[in-house]
Amino acid sequence: MEDVLRYIESHQEKFLAELQELLRIPSISADPAHREDVLRCSRFLADHLRGIGLSVEVFQTPGNPILFASTPMIPAAPTVLFYGHYDVQPVDPLDLWQSPPFAADIRNGNIYARGASDDKGPVFAHMKGVEAFLRTRGTLPLNFRFFIEGEEEVGSAHLDPFIAAHRELLRADVVVISDTTQFAPGVPAVTYGLRGLAYLEVSLQGPSHDLHSGSFGGTVPNPAGILVDVLSRFKDERGAIRIPGFYDKVLPIASWEREMYDSLPFHAEEYRALTGVRKLRTEEGFTPLECRWARPTLDINGLYGGYAGPGAKTIIPARAGAKVSMRLVPDQDPEEIAALFTRYVLSLCPQDVSVEIKNLHGGKPVLMDVNSPWMKAARTAISKGFGKAPVLTREGGSIPVVATFKEVLQLDSLMLGFGRPDDGAHSPNEKLCLDDFYRGILTSAHLIDELGRTTAES
Numbered sequence: 001m002e003d004v005l006r007y008i009e010s011h012q013e014k015f016l017a018e019l020q021e022l023l024r025i026p027s028i029s030a031d032p033a034h035r036e037d038v039l040r041c042s043r044f045l046a047d048h049l050r051g052i053g054l055s056v057e058v059f060q061t062p063g064n065p066i067l068f069a070s071t072p073m074i075p076a077a078p079t080v081l082f083y084g085h086y087d088v089q090p091v092d093p094l095d096l097w098q099s100p101p102f103a104a105d106i107r108n109g110n111i112y113a114r115g116a117s118d119d120k121g122p123v124f125a126h127m128k129g130v131e132a133f134l135r136t137r138g139t140l141p142l143n144f145r146f147f148i149e150g151e152e153e154v155g156s157a158h159l160d161p162f163i164a165a166h167r168e169l170l171r172a173d174v175v176v177i178s179d180t181t182q183f184a185p186g187v188p189a190v191t192y193g194l195r196g197l198a199y200l201e202v203s204l205q206g207p208s209h210d211l212h213s214g215s216f217g218g219t220v221p222n223p224a225g226i227l228v229d230v231l232s233r234f235k236d237e238r239g240a241i242r243i244p245g246f247y248d249k250v251l252p253i254a255s256w257e258r259e260m261y262d263s264l265p266f267h268a269e270e271y272r273a274l275t276g277v278r279k280l281r282t283e284e285g286f287t288p289l290e291c292r293w294a295r296p297t298l299d300i301n302g303l304y305g306g307y308a309g310p311g312a313k314t315i316i317p318a319r320a321g322a323k324v325s326m327r328l329v330p331d332q333d334p335e336e337i338a339a340l341f342t343r344y345v346l347s348l349c350p351q352d353v354s355v356e357i358k359n360l361h362g363g364k365p366v367l368m369d370v371n372s373p374w375m376k377a378a379r380t381a382i383s384k385g386f387g388k389a390p391v392l393t394r395e396g397g398s399i400p401v402v403a404t405f406k407e408v409l410q411l412d413s414l415m416l417g418f419g420r421p422d423d424g425a426h427s428p429n430e431k432l433c434l435d436d437f438y439r440g441i442l443t444s445a446h447l448i449d450e451l452g453r454t455t456a457e458s
C-alpha cells in the first residue's frame with residue numbers, strides 16, 4: 001500500500017483545492033432557482049471521474065441526473081457500489097454563517113461550506129482513494145462503482161425507481177456509504193443501523209376564510225385551537241407515543257448493544273450543550289443514546305395557521321396545520337405507521353373542522369450484520385485510515401436508500417463516517433475538518449485494499 005499512501009500524502013493540497021471547487025457549486029436541490037447549479041455540479045463530478053480514469057454514465061431522470069461511474073472491469077473480483085449525493089441543503093438562515101456558505105473558506109483546520117460534511121467532502125474522499133490507486137497502479141483490486149444522486153436532500157424521489165430498473169447495472173457484493181459521522185471527534189464509527197421515517201402533514205380547515213374575531217369569535221370552530229388540542233395528545237407524560245399500535249413491531253435493544261452504547265465516550269452534558277436546550281428530554285427507561293438510535297420518536301417539525309406577523313391582527317384563521325415526523329426503528333414500517341397515525345388523528349379531530357392528512361414521505365429502518373466479512377474489512381480500513389479501531393453505532397437519521405439496497409438488491413451497506421457530529425450538517429457554518437478529509441481518503445484506499453481481498457465467505 002505504500003505507493004498508494006505516498007500518492008495521497010503528496011497530493012493533499014491538490015485534493016483540497018479540488019474539493020473547494022466542488023463545494024463552491026451551490027447545488028441546492030430544494031430550490032428551483034439553483035437547478036442550473038445542480039446540473040453544473042453533476043457535470044463537474046462526471047468530468048472529474050472521467051479525468052481520474054473511470055467510465056461515466058449520466059442518467060437523466062425526471063428530477064436531477066444520477067451519475068454512475070466504473071473503474072476498469074476486473075473479472076472475478078468483488079464489486080463495490082459506492083453511494084453518495086452531490087446535492088445539498090438550503091443555507092438559510094444566511095445571517096448566521098460566518099463566511100458565505102459557498103465560499104469554501106478554510107479556517108482553524110476546517111473547510112466551511114454547505115455540503116462540506118454532508119455529503120460532498122466524504123464522496124470526494126472516496127474519489128481520491130480511487131484516484132490514488134489508479135494513478136499509482138493503473139488498477140484496483142476490485143470493481144469500484146460510484147452511484148451518485150442529486151436529490152437526497154429532497155427525498156430521493158427518482159432513486160428507488162432507478163434502482164428497480166437498473167438491477168443489472170447496480171449488481172455488486174456490497175454497498176459503501178459515507179453519509180454518516182464519526183461517533184465523536186477522534187472516535188471513528190461504523191454505523192450498523194439507521195432509523196426510518198414517516199413524515200406527514202395534518203391540516204385543518206374551519207371557516208372558508210379568515211374571520212373577524214370580534215364579529216365571529218365565540219360562534220365558530222378555530223382550527224388553530226383544535227390543532228393544538230390534537231397535537232397535545234401525541235405523547236404521554238413519560239414521553240411515550242400514544243398512537244395505538246405504534247410500538248407493536250419495535251425490536252428490543254440487544255444486550256450487547258446496551259453494553260456497547262454504555263461503553264462509548266458519550267457525555268450527556270456536552271451533548272446537551274451542543275443542542276442549547278436547558279435539559280435533555282428522553283423517553284422514560286432509556287438512555288439518551290438508546291433514545292437517539294434505537295427508539296422511535298414523534299416530532300412536530302412545523303406549525304402554521306393564522307397571523308404571525310408583527311403586531312396584532314384579530315382573526316379566526318381559516319386553516320391551521322402541522323408537519324409531523326416520526327423516526328422509526330426496526331421492524332416498524334413507514335406505511336403501517338402512517339396509517340396508524342392517520343387513524344389516530346382522525347379519531348381526535350372533532351366533526352366541525354375538515355381534516356386533510358398527507359403522507360409526505362417515508363423510509364424503512366435498517367440493521368446490518370456486524371460480523372459479516374465485509375463489515376470486518378470496513379472496520380480494518382477505518383482502523384488503518386484513522387489510526388484507531390471504530391466503534392459500532394447506529395444513527396438516528398434516515399438514509400432510505402440503504403433499505404432499498406437491502407430490499408431490491410439484497411445488499412448490505414457499510415456506513416463509514418468521516419465527518420463529525422458537530423460539523424453542522426443542515427445548519428449554518430457547516431464544516432469538514434481537513435484531517436478528517438485526509439483520513440477519509442486513507443480509509444477509502446485501505447477499504448479498496450481490504451475489500452479486494454474479501455469474499456462473502458471469508
Ligand SMILES: [Zn+2]
Pocket residue numbers: 085118119152179
Ligand atoms: Zn447526506
